[in-house]
Amino acid sequence: MTKEECFYLGKIVSKFSFKGEVLIKLDTDEPEMYTEMESVLVEYNENLVPFFIERSSLQKSTLLRVKFEDIDTEYDAEDMVGAEVYLPLSMLPELPEDKFYFHEIIGFDVEDATHGNIGKVVSVNDSTAQALFEIKKEDKEILIPMNDEFIQKVDKKNKTIYLNTPEGLVDLYLG
Structure with a gap:
């Protein structure tokens, strides 16, 4: 999947715990819409790599606390900090006729x-x-x-x- 087929969801801004959790700063007006995701695409070495989500929850308003599968240590999480996160365009909710992306x-x-x-x-x-x-x-x-x-x-x-x-x-x- 290419970036053109996706939309920018946010950026991994920090690690959260010693168990490999990270915080994603969501670029959206409705962060609560993104708490039940099964996976996201993380830009890694200029490629979009799918990562599956074990659990996630909102921290404050636009920070999503995420535990990815197979990211189990602080070191693994540190490697992801700064990476951009994307979702396929097909996952964007339909907007009313007078609104647009x-x-x-x-x-x-x-x-x-x-x-x-x-x-x-x-x-x-x-x-x-x-x-x-x-x-x-x-x-x-x-x-x-x-x-x-x-x-x-x-x-x-x-x-x-x-x-x-x-x-x-x-x-x-x-x-």
Whole structure:
């Protein structure tokens, strides 16, 4: 399985006990959805390796305490710290029509209320305080904040996002 077929679940941030347990910092708004998993994919030497879970429980809000099968010592657990954890895309819960996962909208056309078609979504930048649509129109890149006030509709069937951006925002990039 490749990373493209998976979604990022979180990162192993520390070992937890001398029995090989680790803490995974989950990158999700609903960590309780991931307490009953049977296995995860751990990135190890640039490969995704399946690890089976003996038991897991939430620690604080987004930390998942996990005991993997065959990871029985502090030394084994230490080797996993820093590794990223993934799950297959098929395990993502279905979202209502007006919500979307970032990976789902790559390639969608973007229609602005004022400017018409302003390009295609090539990426979502979520490393800033507010996530941004990265839109490509010919040789220009347009960055639009993912703001609920700007998003009029997401039409998954026709792969189109309808925006109503503030006056002048799109002109900054196209002007």
